[in-house]
Amino acid sequence: MKVLVPVKRVVDYNVKIRVKPDNSGVDLSNVKMSVNPFCEIAIEEAVRLKEAGTATEVVAVTVGSSASQEQLRTCLALGADRAVLIETDADAQPLGIAKALKALQEKEGAELVIFGKQSIDGDNSQTGQMFAALTGMPQGTFASEVKIADGRIDVTREIDGGLQTVSLKLPAVVTTDLRLNEPRYASLPNIMKAKKKPLDVVTPDELGVDLTPSVEVLSVEPPAERQAGIKVESVEELVDKLKNEAKVIS
């Protein structure tokens, strides 16, 4: 079984991001970039499926600039067999990315496509779902557990207030939640081996897709600064304020 894992290059989760002064976006100059953490969970799950003998090949793919090769190399070091970069300098958006991935999937014919549930930069949580809709594949989103047997995949989903388990017929789409697994650290020997694994570059043109953005970002604002707290004189005053000002109790 071939597993396709789309990943995204994002600002590292440890970086304290700064918004550009003109509010056009986030300042990316000299900022450490990494594989989106949810995508890393997706890679880890695919590699575990391979180690368990369920998957035969793990292919990592990303849509982005040539700098994204760095993140694909990380995926190869974590255990992916090969990688594909769909190279574009355009500001790719979920719909465009989903279309490009659909075109790649037509060539690859993966039986399972594992996405991260969302990227920590855009927070869209759209690409996996759009890809499933475009390809007509069944989807199990926000997975905290997956089990594959008899041409089906059972996906336990984290939903508000509990868990839901769905059974999908392969080929299928899964998006990963935080608790699906804990990704490993790449060892130096595996980082060295990753250099020798194949990394193919294709263009959106070659795949016959148009990545022109259809959504325009109007402005990006940093979170509002927290106001300083106040000190109250008595319990009665506290209860009064919680009731009438903050309106958190009634």
Next chain:
Amino acid sequence: MALDRETLNQFITTLDRFVSDRLMPLEEQVSREDRIPPELISEMKDLGLFGMTIPEAYGGLGLTTEEECRVVRVLGRTSPAFRSVFGTNNGIGSQGLVMDGTEAQKSHYLPKMATGEIIGSFALTEPDVGSDSGAVKTSAVADGDDYVLNGTKRYITNAPEAQLFTVFARTDPDQPGARGVSAFLVDAGLPGITLGPNNRKMGQQGAHVCDVIFEDCRVPKSAIIGGPENLNRGFATAMKTLDRGRLHISALAVGCANRLIEESVAFATERTQFGQPIADFQLIQAMLADSKAEAYAAECMVLDAARRRDAGEAVTTLASCCKLFATEMVGRVADRAVQIHGGAGYMEEYAVARFYRDVRLFRIYEGTSQIQQTVIAKGLIRDLT
């Protein structure tokens, strides 16, 4: 083989994350329990940390000195006890074997040391043998095809965990100094070896040190590092491992200093006194600035000396300069870090109190600061005359 920049950067990025996400959260627990969780040690093995300096031909990573220093600097950002787990396998516990061992010895031990299956430990120091390391009293007396070892080794790092000791013992009682000493590879399971109780140390809890006592312990003559022709040449083997080891400790000191500075800056910007963050006060700023400038100076020294060693230069004097400056530097940085933290710096809740104790060892082991000074001065005088 030197790694390309991208590969080394990726490894360092991975390690940095391992340090931040896995090791740093456990520092306090390891210190309290004096024990490193076994699953963490397995993760270190998987990462290849036990075989960083062991040649690739024997299953190690074969890092250059500069690469090793860059990696160790990252590992220095967390408790030195973690590094101590694999420290001897990359340093004094394996390098004698790497540099002077016979092919049979290397292929027997090194692949297992590279994976961490065998922990190596270096047994030179004795109750009466410290800085005067050539005055070894432990004896090795030839008896048929064997040598019989008798004596006590003191403060032996990783001895409770070790499967293999590099033991320095006097094979020629008529030569009182360093010339009558040979280095033996001794399996820890041999009869006649007992371990003392773990020493209770000032810091670095989680790393274990104890006495190793040899009583009529028989080892084959083939156990001499480099074979029988290296009889009475063990001290030269010990000295050869020192340059690289001293650079390793220097890089570790730089890493610890960086962590202490991070902690100090974080505290100083949060803590307010007289209505403003203490980081706004120039006397606090002076301490931060001195620490940063000194840590940066030590870092530049270490990387320069490491590159020169990799290029084939003799760096004994420079390695001693690095060890002297970097370890004294981290002592000052730790002292300032506690001072910046004020009363909090004296409390166990803050990492700086623990680091203050941990880094104290760096000025002592693998050659005290005073030994480094004499090595440097003697080197200068020798070069002139």
